[in-house]
Amino acid sequence: MTDRIKEQLSTFLDGELPEPETALLLKRLERDDELRGALSRYSLIGAVLRGDGDVPAARQVAARVSAAIAREPVRVASLLRVRGRAALLRSAAGLAVAAGVAFGAVSLVQQVGTPPPVAAEAIIAQAAEPPIVPVSDFAEPDDAPVSSYVTPPAADAPGGLPQAELANYLVAHYGYASPLVRRSVGAGLISASTDATLAEGTGEETRISQ
Amino acid sequence: MVLALWLAAAPVVADSGEEWLKRMGDALNNASYVGEFITESTGRTERLSIIHRVRDGVVSERLVSLSGNGRELVRENDEVVVYLPDQRLAIIERRSGRSDLMGALPQFEGEMASWYKIDYVGREATIFGPTAVVAVRPLDGYRFGYRLWIDVDSHMPVRSDLSDAAGRVVERLRFTRLEFDSNITDSAFEPSLDRSKLRWVRQSPQAEDESPAWRAARVPPGFRLSVSGMQAVAGTSAPVSHLVYSDGLASVSVFIRAPTPGKAPIQGSGRSGVASAFSTVVEGHQVTVVGEVPPRTLKLIATGLRPAPVVAPPAPTAARDRGN
Numbered sequence: 001m002t003d004r005i006k007e008q009l010s011t012f013l014d015g016e017l018p019e020p021e022t023a024l025l026l027k028r029l030e031r032d033d034e035l036r037g038a039l040s041r042y043s044l045i046g047a048v049l050r051g052d053g054d055v056p057a058a059r060q061v062a063a064r065v066s067a068a069i070a071r072e073p074v075r076v077a078s079l080l081r082v083r084g085r086a087a088l089l090r091s092a093a094g095l096a097v098a099a100g101v102a103f104g105a106v107s108l109v110q111q112v113g114t115p116p117p118v119a120a121e122a123i124i125a126q127a128a129e130p131p132i133v134p135v136s137d138f139a140e141p142d143d144a145p146v147s148s149y150v151t152p153p154a155a156d157a158p159g160g161l162p163q164a165e166l167a168n169y170l171v172a173h174y175g176y177a178s179p180l181v182r183r184s185v186g187a188g189l190i191s192a193s194t195d196a197t198l199a200e201g202t203g204e205e206t207r208i209s210q
Numbered sequence: 211m212v213l214a215l216w217l218a219a220a221p222v223v224a225d226s227g228e229e230w231l232k233r234m235g236d237a238l239n240n241a242s243y244v245g246e247f248i249t250e251s252t253g254r255t256e257r258l259s260i261i262h263r264v265r266d267g268v269v270s271e272r273l274v275s276l277s278g279n280g281r282e283l284v285r286e287n288d289e290v291v292v293y294l295p296d297q298r299l300a301i302i303e304r305r306s307g308r309s310d311l312m313g314a315l316p317q318f319e320g321e322m323a324s325w326y327k328i329d330y331v332g333r334e335a336t337i338f339g340p341t342a343v344v345a346v347r348p349l350d351g352y353r354f355g356y357r358l359w360i361d362v363d364s365h366m367p368v369r370s371d372l373s374d375a376a377g378r379v380v381e382r383l384r385f386t387r388l389e390f391d392s393n394i395t396d397s398a399f400e401p402s403l404d405r406s407k408l409r410w411v412r413q414s415p416q417a418e419d420e421s422p423a424w425r426a427a428r429v430p431p432g433f434r435l436s437v438s439g440m441q442a443v444a445g446t447s448a449p450v451s452h453l454v455y456s457d458g459l460a461s462v463s464v465f466i467r468a469p470t471p472g473k474a475p476i477q478g479s480g481r482s483g484v485a486s487a488f489s490t491v492v493e494g495h496q497v498t499v500v501g502e503v504p505p506r507t508l509k510l511i512a513t514g515l516r517p518a519p520v521v522a523p524p525a526p527t528a529a530r531d532r533g534n
Contacts (some may be wrong), residue, residue, distance in 0.1 A: 130371070130377075130378070130379045131378075131379065132250055132251055132252055132379050132380065132381065132382055133252065133374075133378045133379065133380060134251075134252045134380070164445060165445055165476070165498070166480040166482055166487050166498075166500070167482070168301070168413070168443050168444040168445045168446075169443060169463065169465055169487065169498055169500050170482055170485055170487075170500060171290070171292055171301050171303050171413055171444070172303060172413055172441055172443055172452065172463065172465070173454075173461075173463035173485070173500050173501065174290055174303065175288070175290065175303065175305055176436075176437065176454045176456070176461045176463060177461060177485075177501075177502055178459050178460055178461060178502060179235075179238060179315055180315070180346075180356055180358075180370065180459070181354075181372065181484050181502045183247070183249075183258075183260070183273065183383065184249055184372070184381060184383055184483050184484040184485075184502070185482075185483060185484060185485050185502060186273050186283045187249045187256050187258050187273065187275075187383075187483055188256075188482035188483025188484065188485055189281075189283060189292055189482065189483075190258075190273060190274075190275045190279075190281035190282060190283050190292065190293075190294070191254065191256045191275065191277065191281075191482070191483065
C-alpha cells in the first residue's frame with residue numbers, strides 16, 4: 001500500500017476526501033484486503049486517540065461509507081453503459097463489501113470504547129459474520145435429515161423451470177409470502193437476473209393508454 | 211423486596227424474543243419510511259430503495275431496483291404492480307382480501323411453538339444504533355429460520371438473516387439507509403418510467419365459486435391449506451388452480467394447470483432470491499410449487515398432490531425429523 005493510498009484513507013476517515021476520489025477508494029476497497037484492514041485499524045486508532053469512547057465516531061465512518069454508497073446509482077448507471085451487466089454485478093457486490101467494512105469498523109471500535117456489557121445482556125461479536133451458503137437441492141429423500149445444501153440448478157438450465165414462468169408464479173405468490181421475507185421475494189422479482197417475458201400465450205391482457 | 215423482584219424480572223420481560231417480535235410487527239404495520247437495503251445470497255447481490263407509507267389503514271410501498279434495469283414493484287393494499295421496463299412489461303396482481311399483504315406477524319405460541327423456537331440473543335451495535343437480536347429457529351428441516359436485528363428505538367428490523375435448520379445463512383438483507391417520514395406524498399409512489407410503452411398483463415383470482423379439485427395428500431407438519439382458488443397467471447391461456455399451504459409464517463403456493471398441447475411438460479427446479487420452485491407432472495397436469503421454504507418442502511407437497519379432494523392425514527412420522 002503506497003503512502004498516497006494511506007493518505008487518501010486518512011483523508012476519507014476525516015470526511016474530507018473529494019467525491020471522485022471517494023468513488024475510486026471504494027472501488028479499491030472492493031478488491032484490496034490490506035486496504036480494508038487498514039481502514040478498520042485507522043478508524044480504531046482515531047477512536048482511541050480521541051478517547052471519546054467512540055461508537056459515535058465509528059458510526060460517522062460507517063455513515064460516510066453508506067453515504068458514498070448512496071451516491072453510487074450514478075456510477076452504477078454509467079458502469080452499465082460502458083461495461084455491461086457483468087461489470088455491474090461486480091460493482092454491486094463490491095459495494096456490499098464496502099458496507100461490510102463500515103459495519104466492521106463499528107464493531108472494532110465498540111470493543112475498545114464501550115464499557116463491559118452488563119451481566120444480564122449478551123453482546124454479540126459483530127465482526128465474524130457467518131458466510132452465506134446456497135439453498136438446498138431436491139435430491140434428499142423426504143424422510144432424511146437435512147444434512148447438506150447444494151445450489152439447485154440455475155433456472156433455464158436444461159430441464160429447469162423457465163425464468164419467465166417462475167416470475168409469473170412468483171408475482172401470484174407474492175401476496176402470500178411471509179411478512180419477514182416479502183421484500184426479499186419482491187427483490188427477487190425485480191432483480192436483474194429475473195426474466196419475466198411471457199412464456200406462452202397471454203393471461204388476461206389489457207393494454208392501457210396513459 | 212417486591213420492588214427488587216420486579217426490577218430483576220423487568221429486563222427479562224422487556225427483552226423476550228416474543229416481545230421484540232411483537233414490537234417489530236407493530237412497527238412494520240404502522241411506520242412510514244424511506245430507505246435502501248441490500249440483499250445477498252450466493253452469487254447474487256441486489257440493491258434496492260424502498261418507500262413505505264401507512265396512512266389511514268392503507269399501505270403503500272414502492273421497491274426500486276438500483277441495479278440500473280429500472281424495474282420497480284409498487285403495492286397499494288391488495289394490488290401489486292411489477293414494472294419491467296427492460297421487457298416493456300407490467301404485471302398487475304390484484305386480490306380482494308384473500309392475500310396476507312396486510313397480515314401481521316403470527317403469534318409464536320401454541321402450535322407455532324412446535325415448529326419455531328424464539329430466542330432473544332442479545333444486543334448488537336449497527337450503523338443505526340443499538341439493536342435487539344432475535345432468533346426464530348426452525349425445529350425441523352421443512353422451514354427456514356430468521357435472525358433479526360431490531361432497532362431498539364424504532365423497532366424496525368434493520369437486518370435479517372434467513373437460515374436453514376442447521377443455522378447456516380442462505381440470504382441476508384440489511385438496510386444501508388432508513389429514514390422515517392410521516393409526510394410521504396402520493397407522487398413518491400409513481401414509477402419513474404413511461405407507462406404508455408408497457409404491455410399490461412393482469413393476473414387476478416377468478417370468481418370465488420370456482421374451486422380447484424386438487425389437494426395435497428401429504429404436507430410437512432404444521433402446514434395447512436389456507437387458500438384455494440382459480441387464478442389467471444401471465445403466460446398461461448387458461449386459469450390455473452392455486453392452493454396456498456402455510457405453517458403460519460412460511461407459505462407455499464401450488465399452481466396446477468392443464469398440459470399445453472405441443473409443449474413438453476416441465477420437470478425441474480428454479481430459484482429467485484429466497485424463493486425456490488419445483489415443477490413436476492401429476493396425473494398429466496403441470497404442477498409448480500413455489501415458496502420461501504427449503505426445496506424439500508416443495509417437493510414433498512408437489513409429489514403428494516391428488517386431483518380429487520382428500521383429507522390430509524396426520525403429519526408423517528418421517529417428516530418430524532429435526533433436520534440438523
